[in-house]
Amino acid sequence: MKIAVVTPAYPPHQGGLEITTQILVEALRERGHEVRVYSPGEIRHSWSVFGGADLVRSIRDPPDIFHVQQCDLSVRYAALLKKKYPRVPVVTTVHGMFRVDPFGYCRVRLSPKEPLRQFMRIIPGKYYEAKSVRATDYVITVSNDLEQVCKEIRKDTRVVTIANGISLRQFRQKEFVPPGASPVILCPGRIYAEKGQIFLLEALPEILKHFNASLYFVGDKEPGYFRHLVDRATENDTADKISFMGAQKYADMPGIYQRADIVVAPSLSETFGMAILENMAMGNVVVASDVGGIPNLIDDGINGLLVEPQDPHALAAAIIRGLTDRELRQKIWENAARKAAMFDIQKTAENVEKIYRMVL
Secondary structure, three states: OEEEEEOOOOOOOOOHHHHHHHHHHHHHHHOOOEEEEEOOOOOOOHHHHHOOHHHHHOOOOOOOEEEEEEOOOOOOHHHHHHHHOOOOOEEEEEOOOOOOOOOOOOOOOOOOOHHHHHHHHHHHHHHHHHHHHHHOOEEEEOOHHHHHHHHHHHOOOOEEEOOOOEOOOOOOOOOOOOOOOOOEEEEEOOEOHHHOHHHHHHHHHHHHOOOOOEEEEEOOEOHHHHHHHHHHHHHOOOHHHEEEOOOOOHHHHHHHHHOOOEEEEOOOOOOOOHHHHHHHHOOOOEEEEOOOOHHHOOOEOOOEEEEOOOOHHHHHHHHHHHHHOHHHHHHHHHHHHHHHHOOEHHHHHHHHHHHHHHHO
């Protein structure tokens, strides 16, 4: 089967969408398909809801099927592809939508720029994402919330949730080793307000009363939020315990996860949580916010720990518990890897293939 994957971002850019798409492409190729990837040379930001036509025009050789990876930056791809190639089926995987907005990005703000942002960004974004969801032949979503919204838009049932997958060959369960007196706390994810790192910083002083811990952040930095974190670490006298590692090569992430004694994801919003699942596959204790798609991965006290978002005291208590309760750590080490095995990328690719066959 000739498959054209159309995506707004792809490696070497780093992020959940990029990696999810890459490992799916690799899995489909392993299964004997000819897969071409079409993506802009650089990531396009706020006003790109009007774009996409140039990328679609660059596709000269129509495939057997198009597979669009839709998120905030790719809302027009499916509609444009159906217009240019009406006889070629389009499958769209929806990773995020303006309509599923727990972080409140689309809410009206008290700002002189707000009318411009609404009319040039939010309103067109909602219009075009709905247009593309209707235009596609079959919609795959990565969460139940997205599935429900897409069904309401389409007014039919040609929508299914297929969770993102991970490479179990790359993220293998490590040996069970209790933490020492100087544990390593790891927080993977882009340094961005939605990821909630500020609440981990607020929890750190309480954690340091019990451990000589070190906290490592791994991910790209949004400059303004990064400066806010650095300033807050200086204010609460924890700067010497914190390291910002920046973005790392994806191939190096298993080694980074290997050295962690506990992994923290204090997100305010999370559609899926790929880094969470990768760490679960390795048997790490993960403490994460009870938001979005995270509860679909973590069963509290069984294969990880869940806390209410934006609560530094609850976060500190869960981290301390995850570091001190050996019996709990052993249980999570065993159960987390079992849970992650359900999300093998090969199973994801097999389920995606079934959708391809349905629309051909």
